[in-house]
Amino acid sequence: MPNRKNVKLPHSIHFNSGSWEALNTYLSTSGFSKVFVLTDENTNTHCLPIFQRNCTLKNFEVLSMKAGESHKTIDSCVTLWQQLSEKGADRKSLLINLGGGVVTDLGGFVAATFKRGIHCIHIPTSLLAMVDASVGGKNGVDLGSLKNQIGVIKQPDLVLVTTEFLKTLPEDHFISGLAEMLKHGLIHSEAYWQKVSNYDKHTGDDLDTLILESILIKHSVVSADPNEENLRKTLNYGHTLGHAIESYCLDHSERRALLHGEAIAIGMILATFISSVLLSFPKKKLEEISRVIFNYFPKQEFNRSDIENVIKLLIYDKKNTNGKVHFVLLEAIGSHKINCEVPNSLIYSAFEYYENF
Template identity: 55%
Template sequence: MGKLLNEKGQVYRNEIAWEIFSDSIKKLQPSGIFILTDENINKHCLPYFLKRNNFEIVPQIITIPAGEIHKNINTCLKVWETLSEKGADKNSLIINLGGGVITDLGGFVASTFMRGLPFINIPTSLLAMVDASVGGKNGIDLGHVKNQIGVINLPEMVILDTEFLNTLPAEHLTSGLAEMLKHGIIHSKEYWERVKNIDVSKKLEFEALIWDSIEIKKEIVTKDPLEKNLRKTLNYGHTLGHAIESYFLEHPQRKTLLHGEAVAAGIVLASYISVETYGFTKESLQDVSKTIFKYFPKQSFEKNDIEAIINLLVFDKKNRNGQVLFVLMEDIGHHRTDCIVSNELIYSAFDYYKNF
């Protein structure tokens, strides 16, 4: 893959990736290697990773509890303390082996410990491969509000090996599809048509789509690394999606949604709002809605749920001067950023979602 902002942050895939990874470790000559994983990754992915690599220094494993609920400052404190106790210094290397929670939190921990340690992302989930591990966004949640604390800082590299996807439960694989479908909507009709009919059982075709999805994100991030304009399009479906995800995290009586499940709902809602505001066609809305509901179960939202979700929108990072700003579409591949949407229209969007 071409350069992503500078030499750091490049993404390498499959066999060549492991050779580059091994060479890079030799060049970095770290004083210590720390692998950050969670309980599930430790069991299902770590053995394969260790089998693929021969380290001159024995890596030390740091394992955190699994799940978005642990993507917070308390977990960071424990990881920072562990690094300190295990003698990490400015020349240590952190390897983030896991899904989006690990790459987000691990990148933040590495970026802040001793004012910054080098880190490498090795995503093991589809979501982390096509989204979380690429582009240099690192961070944690503040309470139940998504990604409120963080930095933009590129990893030394991202290593992509689709073998890790064989360890994923089905719903986690599907969760990553939401980001790929989003890339289709914001990028082009050509990619949308390909990705909406994705068949994960066709390995080569699936891998090609994953790679194209990463290329789309890379191209956007390269043009707008600090999210001044174009990079905002990557938030399509995320304004309401993040609020929905936060709301479900906040209410233990509701089943916690995976990131992709919440974003999938947000995509349908944003597509309806796009029809009502910027002329996104009803045919495209039908197409997007059918595709989303083919992969993602419909969630139920009562009036009080929607009210609480709307109240959570004030925490969205794209807001300016107290205004909630949406990314909306005029057509597949043609976007508008910084759009103001009325609460009345949001309620109508939820009504559409419920009755589709």
């Protein structure tokens, strides 16, 4: 187990063995008027049975949405708001979001806004949702191809992380989640970076420990700065270009839609290259990081016109102000600098580095 002396999980986050007990206690003592469980097509098939086996409450209503980032829309919210209305949800009702990041982000927003806020629990079933999306209270949906443009920050009542669900996860979704864990290493600690870099996906040893440590890192950052004034921005490492790349691929049907982690992995290589130019991030470490990331995430191709369009999308990034694009960069692993301005020419160079690695 990682050292939990300095960073404690709050009472609202429960991990593995304690999760189902925490859920059942909470359900039996809170007097909810109705309980709803939101799934997508995949978690409805693969995760709901596990939930049903462990949850002592039996009379809940299941809501379902289509799977995938392309359904993380206001239209999906409208459908769910209407279903909650029709099924008599009220302010004492609870929505349990059982799924990956799309389900926890969208379900969190639906709960935060239905009748100005009903109760909400996240049960992340993907690695990405466990180590990232479900921790910190950010929720929301995309606006067209622009990621997470609409949402609020509101903490769920509980987050229940049960790594048993990872057995239900397709390989590429599992790898996608590793990108955020690698990011936690890069922004927070060389030691953790080394541990995740050396993770052996074939044996799976220590995975639970690595996940818990990732959650602890994310939690320590968001509790120090819940409204993203400073420190929380570091979690955006690799996301400025990563989100733009993700939006661009989502919007161009001739390209394969990238999973969030796949896009962020590219964004991290680009941001680390930019860091090496602007902040003298060590070249050897840049190469090590690129090698580790390429080991998990095969290279994608971007031509000049792709890159131009990605740069155009940067102005929609939520961290930008006054029309200026702000990056999180690194001086070294674990040593970050926020609000860095980056000239477009350097972004082209970064893509060139990425393509030629």
